[in-house]
Amino acid sequence: MPQTSSAQPGTGPKPAVRADHPGVTELFALLAYGEVAAFYRLTEEARMAPNLAGRISMASMAAAEMRHYELLRDALAERNVDVVPAMTKYASALENYHRLTTPSTWLEALVKTYIGDALAADFYLEIADVLPEEAAGVVRSVLSETGHSQFVVAEVRAAVTASDRQRHRLALWSRRLLGEAITQAQYVMADHDELVDLVISSGDGLLQMSEFFDRLQRTHASRMQELGLA
Amino acid sequence: MPQTSSAQPGTGPKPAVRADHPGVTELFALLAYGEVAAFYRLTEEARMAPNLAGRISMASMAAAEMRHYELLRDALAERNVDVVPAMTKYASALENYHRLTTPSTWLEALVKTYIGDALAADFYLEIADVLPEEAAGVVRSVLSETGHSQFVVAEVRAAVTASDRQRHRLALWSRRLLGEAITQAQYVMADHDELVDLVISSGDGLLQMSEFFDRLQRTHASRMQELGLA
Numbered sequence: 001m002p003q004t005s006s007a008q009p010g011t012g013p014k015p016a017v018r019a020d021h022p023g024v025t026e027l028f029a030l031l032a033y034g035e036v037a038a039f040y041r042l043t044e045e046a047r048m049a050p051n052l053a054g055r056i057s058m059a060s061m062a063a064a065e066m067r068h069y070e071l072l073r074d075a076l077a078e079r080n081v082d083v084v085p086a087m088t089k090y091a092s093a094l095e096n097y098h099r100l101t102t103p104s105t106w107l108e109a110l111v112k113t114y115i116g117d118a119l120a121a122d123f124y125l126e127i128a129d130v131l132p133e134e135a136a137g138v139v140r141s142v143l144s145e146t147g148h149s150q151f152v153v154a155e156v157r158a159a160v161t162a163s164d165r166q167r168h169r170l171a172l173w174s175r176r177l178l179g180e181a182i183t184q185a186q187y188v189m190a191d192h193d194e195l196v197d198l199v200i201s202s203g204d205g206l207l208q209m210s211e212f213f214d215r216l217q218r219t220h221a222s223r224m225q226e227l228g229l230a
Numbered sequence: 231m232p233q234t235s236s237a238q239p240g241t242g243p244k245p246a247v248r249a250d251h252p253g254v255t256e257l258f259a260l261l262a263y264g265e266v267a268a269f270y271r272l273t274e275e276a277r278m279a280p281n282l283a284g285r286i287s288m289a290s291m292a293a294a295e296m297r298h299y300e301l302l303r304d305a306l307a308e309r310n311v312d313v314v315p316a317m318t319k320y321a322s323a324l325e326n327y328h329r330l331t332t333p334s335t336w337l338e339a340l341v342k343t344y345i346g347d348a349l350a351a352d353f354y355l356e357i358a359d360v361l362p363e364e365a366a367g368v369v370r371s372v373l374s375e376t377g378h379s380q381f382v383v384a385e386v387r388a389a390v391t392a393s394d395r396q397r398h399r400l401a402l403w404s405r406r407l408l409g410e411a412i413t414q415a416q417y418v419m420a421d422h423d424e425l426v427d428l429v430i431s432s433g434d435g436l437l438q439m440s441e442f443f444d445r446l447q448r449t450h451a452s453r454m455q456e457l458g459l460a
Contacts, residue, residue, distance in 0.1 A: 005419040010389070036282075036285070036286055036289060039273075039289050039293075040273065040276075040285070040289070041271075043270065043273040043292075052266075052314055052317075052318065052321075053314050055266070056266055056272070056299070056314070059266060059269050059270070059296050060296055060299075060300065061301075062273075062292075062296070063269075063292070063295075063296035063297065065293075066289050066290055066292070066293035067288075067293065069286070069290075071291065080404070084282055084283050087282075091282075212433075229367065
Protein backbone atom coordinates (compact mmCIF):
# COMPACT_ATOMS: atom_id res chain seq x y z
CA MET A 1 0.00 0.00 0.00
CA PRO A 2 1.41 3.40 -0.96
CA GLN A 3 2.57 5.95 1.55
CA THR A 4 0.09 8.43 2.89
CA SER A 5 0.85 11.69 4.56
CA SER A 6 -1.97 12.91 6.70
CA ALA A 7 0.09 15.03 9.08
CA GLN A 8 0.08 18.72 8.27
CA PRO A 9 3.24 20.74 8.79
CA GLY A 10 2.94 23.30 11.53
CA THR A 11 0.10 21.53 13.28
CA GLY A 12 0.85 20.04 16.66
CA PRO A 13 -0.51 16.68 17.81
CA LYS A 14 -4.30 16.73 17.81
CA PRO A 15 -6.38 15.72 20.77
CA ALA A 16 -7.84 12.23 20.48
CA VAL A 17 -11.57 11.82 20.66
CA ARG A 18 -13.00 9.85 23.58
CA ALA A 19 -12.63 6.07 23.32
CA ASP A 20 -16.41 5.69 23.41
CA HIS A 21 -17.04 8.22 20.63
CA PRO A 22 -19.86 6.62 18.60
CA GLY A 23 -18.01 7.49 15.40
CA VAL A 24 -15.33 4.90 16.22
CA THR A 25 -17.84 2.06 16.14
CA GLU A 26 -19.30 3.43 12.92
CA LEU A 27 -15.85 3.70 11.37
CA PHE A 28 -15.08 0.05 12.22
CA ALA A 29 -18.43 -1.05 10.81
CA LEU A 30 -17.85 0.91 7.59
CA LEU A 31 -14.36 -0.56 7.24
CA ALA A 32 -15.73 -4.06 7.91
CA TYR A 33 -18.27 -3.85 5.10
CA GLY A 34 -15.57 -2.36 2.90
CA GLU A 35 -13.33 -5.38 3.47
CA VAL A 36 -16.04 -7.95 2.69
CA ALA A 37 -17.20 -5.99 -0.38
CA ALA A 38 -13.59 -5.76 -1.59
CA PHE A 39 -13.14 -9.50 -1.04
CA TYR A 40 -16.03 -10.39 -3.30
CA ARG A 41 -15.19 -7.76 -5.91
CA LEU A 42 -11.57 -8.89 -6.14
CA THR A 43 -12.60 -12.50 -6.61
CA GLU A 44 -15.13 -11.54 -9.25
CA GLU A 45 -12.73 -9.25 -11.10
CA ALA A 46 -10.10 -12.01 -11.00
CA ARG A 47 -12.10 -13.74 -13.75
CA MET A 48 -10.51 -11.26 -16.13
CA ALA A 49 -7.00 -12.37 -15.18
CA PRO A 50 -5.09 -13.54 -18.23
CA ASN A 51 -3.51 -16.46 -16.35
CA LEU A 52 -3.35 -18.52 -13.18
CA ALA A 53 -0.65 -16.30 -11.63
CA GLY A 54 -2.94 -13.25 -11.93
CA ARG A 55 -5.87 -15.14 -10.41
CA ILE A 56 -3.68 -16.22 -7.52
CA SER A 57 -2.47 -12.65 -6.88
CA MET A 58 -6.06 -11.44 -6.75
CA ALA A 59 -7.02 -14.30 -4.43
CA SER A 60 -4.13 -13.45 -2.07
CA MET A 61 -5.22 -9.82 -1.93
CA ALA A 62 -8.79 -10.91 -1.29
CA ALA A 63 -7.65 -13.20 1.53
CA ALA A 64 -5.81 -10.25 3.14
CA GLU A 65 -9.09 -8.29 3.14
CA MET A 66 -10.74 -11.07 5.16
CA ARG A 67 -7.94 -11.04 7.73
CA HIS A 68 -8.60 -7.32 8.13
CA TYR A 69 -12.31 -7.96 8.39
CA GLU A 70 -11.64 -10.40 11.23
CA LEU A 71 -9.63 -7.77 13.13
CA LEU A 72 -12.53 -5.34 12.83
CA ARG A 73 -15.10 -7.95 13.83
CA ASP A 74 -13.06 -8.65 16.97
CA ALA A 75 -12.59 -4.94 17.73
CA LEU A 76 -16.36 -4.43 17.43
CA ALA A 77 -17.03 -7.48 19.62
CA GLU A 78 -14.85 -5.87 22.33
CA ARG A 79 -17.19 -2.89 22.12
CA ASN A 80 -20.16 -5.29 22.45
CA VAL A 81 -21.21 -4.59 18.88
CA ASP A 82 -22.30 -7.41 16.56
CA VAL A 83 -20.51 -6.81 13.28
CA VAL A 84 -23.12 -8.01 10.78
CA PRO A 85 -26.03 -5.75 11.74
CA ALA A 86 -23.61 -2.84 12.34
CA MET A 87 -22.00 -3.07 8.92
CA THR A 88 -25.19 -3.59 6.93
CA LYS A 89 -26.07 0.11 6.96
CA TYR A 90 -22.97 0.83 4.85
CA ALA A 91 -23.83 -1.76 2.22
CA SER A 92 -25.49 0.57 -0.26
CA ALA A 93 -22.69 3.16 -0.48
CA LEU A 94 -20.01 0.51 -0.92
CA GLU A 95 -21.99 -1.64 -3.34
CA ASN A 96 -22.83 1.50 -5.35
CA TYR A 97 -19.18 2.41 -5.57
CA HIS A 98 -18.30 -1.04 -6.88
CA ARG A 99 -21.28 -1.19 -9.24
CA LEU A 100 -20.42 2.20 -10.73
CA THR A 101 -16.77 1.25 -11.17
CA THR A 102 -17.03 -2.24 -12.62
CA PRO A 103 -13.84 -2.73 -14.66
CA SER A 104 -14.14 -3.91 -18.22
CA THR A 105 -10.54 -5.08 -18.65
CA TRP A 106 -7.91 -6.75 -16.52
CA LEU A 107 -5.82 -3.55 -16.47
CA GLU A 108 -8.81 -1.55 -15.27
CA ALA A 109 -9.31 -4.16 -12.54
CA LEU A 110 -5.67 -3.82 -11.49
CA VAL A 111 -5.81 -0.02 -11.41
CA LYS A 112 -9.03 -0.15 -9.42
CA THR A 113 -7.46 -2.45 -6.85
CA TYR A 114 -4.49 -0.17 -6.40
CA ILE A 115 -6.26 3.19 -6.44
CA GLY A 116 -9.20 1.92 -4.42
CA ASP A 117 -6.99 0.47 -1.69
CA ALA A 118 -4.92 3.65 -1.57
CA LEU A 119 -7.96 5.95 -1.38
CA ALA A 120 -9.47 3.87 1.38
CA ALA A 121 -6.16 4.01 3.25
CA ASP A 122 -5.95 7.82 2.91
CA PHE A 123 -9.48 8.23 4.09
CA TYR A 124 -9.14 6.03 7.14
CA LEU A 125 -5.64 7.11 8.13
CA GLU A 126 -6.74 10.77 8.14
CA ILE A 127 -9.30 9.75 10.70
CA ALA A 128 -6.92 7.47 12.63
CA ASP A 129 -4.94 10.55 13.70
CA VAL A 130 -7.61 11.57 16.16
CA LEU A 131 -8.66 8.15 17.36
CA PRO A 132 -7.84 6.95 20.85
CA GLU A 133 -4.61 4.94 20.66
CA GLU A 134 -6.21 1.50 20.73
CA ALA A 135 -8.71 2.31 18.00
CA ALA A 136 -6.02 3.97 15.88
CA GLY A 137 -3.99 0.75 16.19
CA VAL A 138 -6.88 -1.30 14.82
CA VAL A 139 -7.29 1.04 11.83
CA ARG A 140 -3.56 1.11 11.11
CA SER A 141 -3.17 -2.66 11.23
CA VAL A 142 -6.21 -3.13 9.01
CA LEU A 143 -4.67 -0.81 6.46
CA SER A 144 -1.12 -1.95 6.96
CA GLU A 145 1.25 -2.50 4.09
CA THR A 146 0.63 -5.91 2.59
CA GLY A 147 3.00 -5.66 -0.33
CA HIS A 148 0.42 -7.41 -2.47
CA SER A 149 -0.27 -4.46 -4.71
CA GLN A 150 3.33 -4.18 -5.94
CA PHE A 151 2.51 -6.70 -8.65
CA VAL A 152 -0.11 -4.19 -9.84
CA VAL A 153 2.43 -1.39 -10.25
CA ALA A 154 4.76 -3.55 -12.35
CA GLU A 155 2.00 -4.82 -14.64
CA VAL A 156 0.29 -1.44 -15.15
CA ARG A 157 3.57 0.44 -15.75
CA ALA A 158 4.60 -2.11 -18.34
CA ALA A 159 1.28 -1.78 -20.16
CA VAL A 160 1.19 2.04 -20.19
CA THR A 161 4.83 2.33 -21.18
CA ALA A 162 4.04 0.19 -24.20
CA SER A 163 0.89 2.07 -25.21
CA ASP A 164 -0.09 5.75 -25.03
CA ARG A 165 -3.66 4.77 -25.73
CA GLN A 166 -3.69 2.54 -22.64
CA ARG A 167 -2.15 5.35 -20.58
CA HIS A 168 -4.83 7.86 -21.56
CA ARG A 169 -7.56 5.33 -21.05
CA LEU A 170 -6.36 4.22 -17.62
CA ALA A 171 -5.75 7.84 -16.54
CA LEU A 172 -9.41 8.62 -17.27
CA TRP A 173 -10.46 5.45 -15.47
CA SER A 174 -8.38 6.41 -12.47
CA ARG A 175 -10.04 9.86 -12.31
CA ARG A 176 -13.43 8.21 -12.48
CA LEU A 177 -12.50 5.97 -9.54
CA LEU A 178 -11.55 9.04 -7.51
CA GLY A 179 -14.77 10.83 -8.43
CA GLU A 180 -17.01 7.92 -7.49
CA ALA A 181 -15.11 7.29 -4.26
CA ILE A 182 -15.52 10.93 -3.18
CA THR A 183 -19.19 10.92 -4.15
CA GLN A 184 -19.88 7.81 -2.09
CA ALA A 185 -17.77 9.07 0.82
CA GLN A 186 -19.86 12.25 0.84
CA TYR A 187 -23.10 10.23 0.86
CA VAL A 188 -21.81 8.20 3.79
CA MET A 189 -20.83 11.37 5.67
CA ALA A 190 -24.19 13.00 4.96
CA ASP A 191 -25.95 10.04 6.57
CA HIS A 192 -23.65 9.60 9.55
CA ASP A 193 -23.03 12.59 11.77
CA GLU A 194 -20.81 10.48 14.03
CA LEU A 195 -18.33 10.07 11.18
CA VAL A 196 -18.45 13.75 10.23
CA ASP A 197 -17.67 14.54 13.82
CA LEU A 198 -14.59 12.29 13.69
CA VAL A 199 -13.32 13.96 10.51
CA ILE A 200 -13.90 17.42 11.92
CA SER A 201 -12.05 16.45 15.09
CA SER A 202 -9.07 15.61 12.94
CA GLY A 203 -8.69 19.27 11.96
CA ASP A 204 -9.65 22.72 13.13
CA GLY A 205 -13.34 22.58 12.36
CA LEU A 206 -15.81 22.46 9.53
CA LEU A 207 -13.46 24.19 7.09
CA GLN A 208 -11.40 21.02 7.28
CA MET A 209 -13.97 18.98 5.39
CA SER A 210 -13.06 20.49 2.03
CA GLU A 211 -9.35 20.40 2.85
CA PHE A 212 -9.82 16.74 3.72
CA PHE A 213 -11.15 16.01 0.23
CA ASP A 214 -8.45 18.21 -1.31
CA ARG A 215 -5.78 16.11 0.38
CA LEU A 216 -7.39 12.94 -0.97
CA GLN A 217 -7.05 14.41 -4.47
CA ARG A 218 -3.40 15.33 -3.97
CA THR A 219 -2.37 11.90 -2.74
CA HIS A 220 -4.38 10.41 -5.61
CA ALA A 221 -2.23 12.39 -8.04
CA SER A 222 0.93 10.88 -6.56
CA ARG A 223 -0.53 7.36 -7.05
CA MET A 224 -1.22 8.10 -10.68
CA GLN A 225 2.44 8.97 -11.04
CA GLU A 226 3.50 5.69 -9.42
CA LEU A 227 1.39 3.84 -11.97
CA GLY A 228 2.83 5.86 -14.85
CA LEU A 229 -0.55 7.49 -15.52
CA ALA A 230 0.30 11.14 -14.78
CA MET B 231 -11.89 -29.87 10.34
CA PRO B 232 -13.02 -33.23 11.69
CA GLN B 233 -10.65 -35.64 13.33
CA THR B 234 -8.89 -38.18 11.19
CA SER B 235 -7.32 -41.38 12.33
CA SER B 236 -4.76 -42.65 9.94
CA ALA B 237 -2.75 -44.68 12.43
CA GLN B 238 -3.46 -48.38 12.25
CA PRO B 239 -3.52 -50.39 15.47
CA GLY B 240 -0.71 -52.89 15.72
CA THR B 241 1.46 -51.15 13.16
CA GLY B 242 4.65 -49.58 14.40
CA PRO B 243 5.96 -46.24 13.16
CA LYS B 244 6.59 -46.36 9.42
CA PRO B 245 9.86 -45.34 7.86
CA ALA B 246 9.81 -41.91 6.28
CA VAL B 247 10.60 -41.56 2.60
CA ARG B 248 13.68 -39.55 1.64
CA ALA B 249 13.31 -35.78 1.91
CA ASP B 250 14.02 -35.43 -1.80
CA HIS B 251 11.40 -38.03 -2.84
CA PRO B 252 9.85 -36.49 -5.98
CA GLY B 253 6.41 -37.40 -4.67
CA VAL B 254 6.74 -34.77 -1.94
CA THR B 255 7.04 -31.96 -4.47
CA GLU B 256 4.11 -33.40 -6.42
CA LEU B 257 2.02 -33.65 -3.27
CA PHE B 258 2.70 -30.00 -2.43
CA ALA B 259 1.84 -28.95 -5.98
CA LEU B 260 -1.41 -30.95 -5.91
CA LEU B 261 -2.35 -29.44 -2.54
CA ALA B 262 -1.51 -25.94 -3.84
CA TYR B 263 -3.85 -26.24 -6.80
CA GLY B 264 -6.46 -27.72 -4.47
CA GLU B 265 -6.30 -24.66 -2.22
CA VAL B 266 -6.66 -22.16 -5.05
CA ALA B 267 -9.47 -24.17 -6.67
CA ALA B 268 -11.24 -24.37 -3.30
CA PHE B 269 -10.83 -20.62 -2.83
CA TYR B 270 -12.60 -19.79 -6.07
CA ARG B 271 -15.28 -22.46 -5.63
CA LEU B 272 -16.12 -21.29 -2.12
CA THR B 273 -16.46 -17.69 -3.26
CA GLU B 274 -18.65 -18.73 -6.17
CA GLU B 275 -20.83 -21.01 -4.07
CA ALA B 276 -21.19 -18.22 -1.51
CA ARG B 277 -23.60 -16.57 -3.95
CA MET B 278 -26.18 -19.05 -2.74
CA ALA B 279 -25.83 -17.90 0.86
CA PRO B 280 -29.17 -16.74 2.24
CA ASN B 281 -27.62 -13.78 4.05
CA LEU B 282 -24.54 -11.66 4.69
CA ALA B 283 -23.43 -13.83 7.63
CA GLY B 284 -23.29 -16.91 5.37
CA ARG B 285 -21.35 -15.02 2.70
CA ILE B 286 -18.87 -13.87 5.32
CA SER B 287 -18.39 -17.41 6.68
CA MET B 288 -17.64 -18.68 3.16
CA ALA B 289 -15.24 -15.79 2.56
CA SER B 290 -13.38 -16.57 5.82
CA MET B 291 -13.01 -20.21 4.82
CA ALA B 292 -11.81 -19.16 1.38
CA ALA B 293 -9.25 -16.81 2.95
CA ALA B 294 -7.94 -19.71 5.06
CA GLU B 295 -7.36 -21.70 1.86
CA MET B 296 -5.14 -18.92 0.53
CA ARG B 297 -3.06 -18.86 3.72
CA HIS B 298 -2.52 -22.58 3.18
CA TYR B 299 -1.65 -22.00 -0.45
CA GLU B 300 1.00 -19.49 0.64
CA LEU B 301 2.58 -22.07 2.97
CA LEU B 302 2.79 -24.55 0.10
CA ARG B 303 4.16 -21.95 -2.31
CA ASP B 304 6.91 -21.18 0.21
CA ALA B 305 7.64 -24.87 0.84
CA LEU B 306 7.96 -25.43 -2.92
CA ALA B 307 10.19 -22.37 -3.25
CA GLU B 308 12.52 -23.89 -0.65
CA ARG B 309 12.74 -26.91 -2.95
CA ASN B 310 13.53 -24.55 -5.84
CA VAL B 311 10.19 -25.31 -7.46
CA ASP B 312 8.05 -22.55 -8.95
CA VAL B 313 4.53 -23.18 -7.72
CA VAL B 314 2.48 -22.05 -10.71
CA PRO B 315 3.92 -24.33 -13.40
CA ALA B 316 4.16 -27.20 -10.88
CA MET B 317 0.52 -26.99 -9.85
CA THR B 318 -0.92 -26.55 -13.32
CA LYS B 319 -0.70 -30.26 -14.13
CA TYR B 320 -3.26 -30.97 -11.40
CA ALA B 321 -5.76 -28.45 -12.72
CA SER B 322 -7.91 -30.83 -14.73
CA ALA B 323 -8.54 -33.39 -11.95
CA LEU B 324 -9.44 -30.70 -9.42
CA GLU B 325 -11.53 -28.63 -11.81
CA ASN B 326 -13.34 -31.80 -12.91
CA TYR B 327 -14.14 -32.68 -9.32
CA HIS B 328 -15.62 -29.22 -8.73
CA ARG B 329 -17.47 -29.15 -12.04
CA LEU B 330 -19.03 -32.56 -11.40
CA THR B 331 -20.07 -31.57 -7.89
CA THR B 332 -21.51 -28.11 -8.43
CA PRO B 333 -24.04 -27.60 -5.62
CA SER B 334 -27.54 -26.50 -6.54
CA THR B 335 -28.56 -25.29 -3.07
CA TRP B 336 -26.90 -23.54 -0.15
CA LEU B 337 -27.17 -26.71 1.97
CA GLU B 338 -25.44 -28.72 -0.76
CA ALA B 339 -22.73 -26.08 -0.85
CA LEU B 340 -22.28 -26.35 2.93
CA VAL B 341 -22.11 -30.15 2.87
CA LYS B 342 -19.63 -30.04 0.01
CA THR B 343 -17.40 -27.66 1.96
CA TYR B 344 -17.40 -29.89 4.99
CA ILE B 345 -17.09 -33.29 3.29
CA GLY B 346 -14.64 -32.02 0.70
CA ASP B 347 -12.33 -30.50 3.31
CA ALA B 348 -12.51 -33.64 5.41
CA LEU B 349 -11.78 -35.98 2.49
CA ALA B 350 -8.85 -33.88 1.42
CA ALA B 351 -7.56 -33.94 4.99
CA ASP B 352 -7.87 -37.75 5.19
CA PHE B 353 -6.12 -38.19 1.91
CA TYR B 354 -3.20 -35.93 2.71
CA LEU B 355 -2.78 -36.94 6.34
CA GLU B 356 -2.53 -40.60 5.32
CA ILE B 357 0.39 -39.58 3.19
CA ALA B 358 1.86 -37.23 5.80
CA ASP B 359 2.64 -40.27 7.99
CA VAL B 360 5.51 -41.29 5.77
CA LEU B 361 6.82 -37.87 4.89
CA PRO B 362 10.11 -36.61 6.25
CA GLU B 363 9.36 -34.57 9.36
CA GLU B 364 9.65 -31.14 7.74
CA ALA B 365 7.38 -32.02 4.83
CA ALA B 366 4.87 -33.68 7.17
CA GLY B 367 4.79 -30.45 9.17
CA VAL B 368 3.89 -28.46 6.07
CA VAL B 369 1.04 -30.84 5.21
CA ARG B 370 -0.30 -30.88 8.76
CA SER B 371 -0.29 -27.11 9.11
CA VAL B 372 -1.98 -26.72 5.75
CA LEU B 373 -4.71 -29.06 6.89
CA SER B 374 -4.85 -27.85 10.44
CA GLU B 375 -8.09 -27.31 12.27
CA THR B 376 -9.47 -23.91 11.41
CA GLY B 377 -12.75 -24.16 13.29
CA HIS B 378 -14.46 -22.50 10.36
CA SER B 379 -16.48 -25.52 9.37
CA GLN B 380 -18.30 -25.76 12.71
CA PHE B 381 -20.87 -23.31 11.41
CA VAL B 382 -21.57 -25.88 8.68
CA VAL B 383 -22.36 -28.65 11.17
CA ALA B 384 -24.83 -26.49 13.08
CA GLU B 385 -26.65 -25.31 9.97
CA VAL B 386 -26.83 -28.72 8.25
CA ARG B 387 -27.94 -30.55 11.42
CA ALA B 388 -30.71 -28.02 11.97
CA ALA B 389 -31.95 -28.45 8.39
CA VAL B 390 -31.92 -32.27 8.36
CA THR B 391 -33.50 -32.52 11.79
CA ALA B 392 -36.38 -30.44 10.49
CA SER B 393 -36.82 -32.37 7.24
CA ASP B 394 -36.43 -36.07 6.37
CA ARG B 395 -36.54 -35.15 2.70
CA GLN B 396 -33.53 -32.88 3.15
CA ARG B 397 -31.71 -35.62 5.05
CA HIS B 398 -32.17 -38.19 2.28
CA ARG B 399 -31.27 -35.67 -0.36
CA LEU B 400 -28.11 -34.50 1.37
CA ALA B 401 -27.10 -38.09 2.21
CA LEU B 402 -27.20 -38.93 -1.50
CA TRP B 403 -25.29 -35.75 -2.28
CA SER B 404 -22.66 -36.65 0.26
CA ARG B 405 -22.18 -40.11 -1.30
CA ARG B 406 -21.82 -38.50 -4.69
CA LEU B 407 -19.11 -36.20 -3.33
CA LEU B 408 -17.20 -39.22 -2.02
CA GLY B 409 -17.55 -41.08 -5.30
CA GLU B 410 -16.31 -38.17 -7.41
CA ALA B 411 -13.45 -37.48 -5.02
CA ILE B 412 -12.26 -41.10 -5.19
CA THR B 413 -12.61 -41.15 -8.98
CA GLN B 414 -10.53 -38.02 -9.38
CA ALA B 415 -7.98 -39.20 -6.79
CA GLN B 416 -7.57 -42.41 -8.81
CA TYR B 417 -7.06 -40.43 -12.02
CA VAL B 418 -4.41 -38.33 -10.31
CA MET B 419 -2.67 -41.44 -8.98
CA ALA B 420 -2.78 -43.13 -12.37
CA ASP B 421 -0.95 -40.18 -13.90
CA HIS B 422 1.61 -39.65 -11.15
CA ASP B 423 3.72 -42.60 -10.13
CA GLU B 424 5.57 -40.45 -7.60
CA LEU B 425 2.34 -40.04 -5.62
CA VAL B 426 1.47 -43.74 -5.83
CA ASP B 427 4.90 -44.46 -4.45
CA LEU B 428 4.22 -42.16 -1.49
CA VAL B 429 0.90 -43.85 -0.73
CA ILE B 430 2.43 -47.30 -1.04
CA SER B 431 5.24 -46.24 1.30
CA SER B 432 2.59 -45.36 3.87
CA GLY B 433 1.60 -49.03 4.15
CA ASP B 434 3.01 -52.45 3.51
CA GLY B 435 2.88 -52.44 -0.26
CA LEU B 436 0.47 -52.41 -3.17
CA LEU B 437 -2.28 -54.13 -1.21
CA GLN B 438 -2.47 -50.92 0.77
CA MET B 439 -3.95 -48.97 -2.13
CA SER B 440 -7.39 -50.51 -1.74
CA GLU B 441 -7.18 -50.35 2.06
CA PHE B 442 -6.29 -46.69 1.65
CA PHE B 443 -9.52 -46.04 -0.22
CA ASP B 444 -11.47 -48.24 2.24
CA ARG B 445 -10.26 -46.07 5.09
CA LEU B 446 -11.38 -42.95 3.23
CA GLN B 447 -14.86 -44.47 3.02
CA ARG B 448 -14.95 -45.31 6.72
CA THR B 449 -13.98 -41.85 7.87
CA HIS B 450 -16.47 -40.45 5.40
CA ALA B 451 -19.21 -42.45 7.15
CA SER B 452 -18.28 -40.86 10.49
CA ARG B 453 -18.59 -37.39 8.91
CA MET B 454 -22.04 -38.19 7.65
CA GLN B 455 -22.99 -39.00 11.23
CA GLU B 456 -21.61 -35.70 12.46
CA LEU B 457 -23.79 -33.91 9.93
CA GLY B 458 -26.86 -35.96 10.92
CA LEU B 459 -26.94 -37.64 7.51
CA ALA B 460 -26.32 -41.27 8.56
